[in-house]
Amino acid sequence: MKTHKLRFGFACNSSSVSSLILVKPNTDHKADKIWTKIEDKRTFFANIMYAQEGCDKDKLDFINKLCETNLTDDNYDYCIKNYISTERGAWDTFFFPRDKTGKLNEEFAKEFLAYSDKYDISWVSNEDNCCDDAYEIASSHSMLGLNLLRYFPAGIARKDKDYWTIFSPENGYKVRLSFDFNSVAPEKSTIPELIDIKLTDYCPYECTFCYQGSTKEGQHVNKENFKGIVDQLYKYGVFEIALGGGEPTLHPDFDEIIDYINKKNIVVNITTRNSAWIKKYIDELFDGYGNDLNYKPKIKSVAISTEDIKIIDQIDSYIDAQCGKRRKWNVFPSDIRKCIQFQYIVGVNDKLEEILLKCVLNQYRVTLLGYKTTNRGSLLRPRKEEWMSVVKKLNWGGSYIGIDTVLAKECEGIMSKEFDRLLLEKHEGRFSCYIDAVSYKIGPSSFCAPENMMPFTDLKENFKVITDKS
Incomplete structure (x- = not known):
């Protein structure tokens, strides 16, 4: 194997x-x-x-x-x-x-x-x-x-040509393997394993470095159109959806959409800055884990965008307070923290080290994102960040620190020495893709050039066009 x-x-x-x-x-x-x-x-x-x-x-x-x-x-x-x-x-x-x-x-x-x-x-x-x-x-x-x-409880297996992909909806682990030990690692898949989807272009936060350029005037996707997209993802066996925006939690039909994705047995994760919704999510986790030993969150993982430790402290304090208030014998802060991670865009300020240290010490996963220069992202010149030295200083943070494909590609030579090839993904549009559900278009990534986006028709056919160009 x-x-x-x-x-x-x-x-x-x-x-x-x-x-x-x-x-x-x-x-x-x-x-x-x-x-x-x-x-x-x-x-x-x-x-x-x-x-x-x-x-x-x-x-x-x-x-x-x-x-x-x-x-x-x-x-x-x-x-x-x-x-x-x-x-x-x-x-x-x-x-x-x-x-x-x-x-x-x-x-x-x-x-x-x-x-x-x-x-x-x-x-x-x-x-x-x-x-x-x-x-x-x-x-x-x-x-x-x-x-x-043994690391894939409730694992789902999907065959693609001569290799298998196994994904566990219980813990998010994913592996590609073959029973032929002489096989060559696949360079792309026939169907994406993960799809990043824009649920809405509405966002009240208007971050200066937002590469989506979302605003308060942004539009929401029609829920029936979105369900049609989900139906195709289920048909072809997509494992995961990463919902973004805009601010996805402010879509008027957000709860109904999450329920529909769950009915199709597709794992859904989201990225948000909505602190009020995050506290509501934490309350649901406490109620779920406290009342049902077999509880499974509808949203497996929530990524919170941050530029400093303020929101990390707020979330951590809220979790500790709720844990003390509720006093559920079978619910621990670690049960809640494993469902939450933080995202930091490298180069937006000088807070990287304190954010990483705070996350690692409090056992939150943190994903470092490369700076994207599309839309409002083109208006800000990111500072040069020696992020690799900071991460090394923390001994890579155990299993709590990850990076996106942008950073992996930027530092390809260094990363190949530091990371096992099994853990490094450097290319967009080969095993994953992006769907802008608002405009009903599909492309290799959420930050690709506009000419690389095409009308969404049939997922398999669209993805073949994407992988042929990648």
Whole structure:
């Protein structure tokens, strides 16, 4: 299995080394469990699938046909069910991804099983009474590992030519991989994985550096037109929508639009400066997590545009105050903070270091954005910012600091040395695109030249034109 690209989302990953790994046959090593026969391996995977399906007996025929096994409810290994139902198991057990309808992705499972037939399967962990050389085994055979799939709970798999993309709506993680270890990393996709959409051109804030040029006179998209766009995104299997504007939360039909996107099982994230709406969102998170252990926010991640630490302090104080006021035993500030991130445009002022430090210390993700010179952005000359030295000073902020494609491309030579190629995305319009829903046009990015925008008709056909030019 070869990984072509990896992106971390809005959740932190586990540090455990419990791993399900593939080992070349006849390799001598210690392990907690090892399966060498195809029949035993397939039975093990059938058990995993059955556990994922909630031990629904109606799914057994499908699972047995898929895995070519004879699993029954009587011979099912209930230890697996008990394990993956625990908090530790939820992180350490790998997951078979589903398709966009929520069903187990049959095509992915078939390719996965055929691939795993070629190897012995070993289970190693760092739990008490497990093998002594767990770390060594996991490291030595990591290139053959299935360890990656444990980070994709409720993952959705989509095939594009000879590679797969798996996206988890639970934590935002995304990976492109192939079962052919000699495969070449794809340069573009047939269908975008992520689409940035302008919901409205209305905005009361009128920031001097706004590359969209949105104003108080800006227009909103008609909600029915927007639903038509969402229908196409669902049809073709787009994973995520990033809603922007203007100020998206001030669209008169904002709540209805969010509900419609959720009904189509597409993840939606937004960017906003609306502090009143942000507090309302935080209240909804507290109510949701406090009253339902299985609560899933309708908006997975909210990015807040900032030029200083003032709004960060305001949001952080509000979260702490609500946490103390509500006193929900199962809700912690970290549960709320993981749904919020901040965005800072490099070069607008000299506040970069204090913003990064504040975000990292308070465990907020922060995305650094390259300066865009379209619309009002052309009126301001950004200051030269040695942002790389600041980020290095903070040791990259763990997993809390990210950059956009503009910065990645600007510093391509340096970034290639600092970042693993798996984590670096340097081009717009190859795996993502932009739709201005107000004007009903599509293009490679939200800051592309006007001549690169075209009328939105059919997503697949439009995206082919975009990728052919990129």
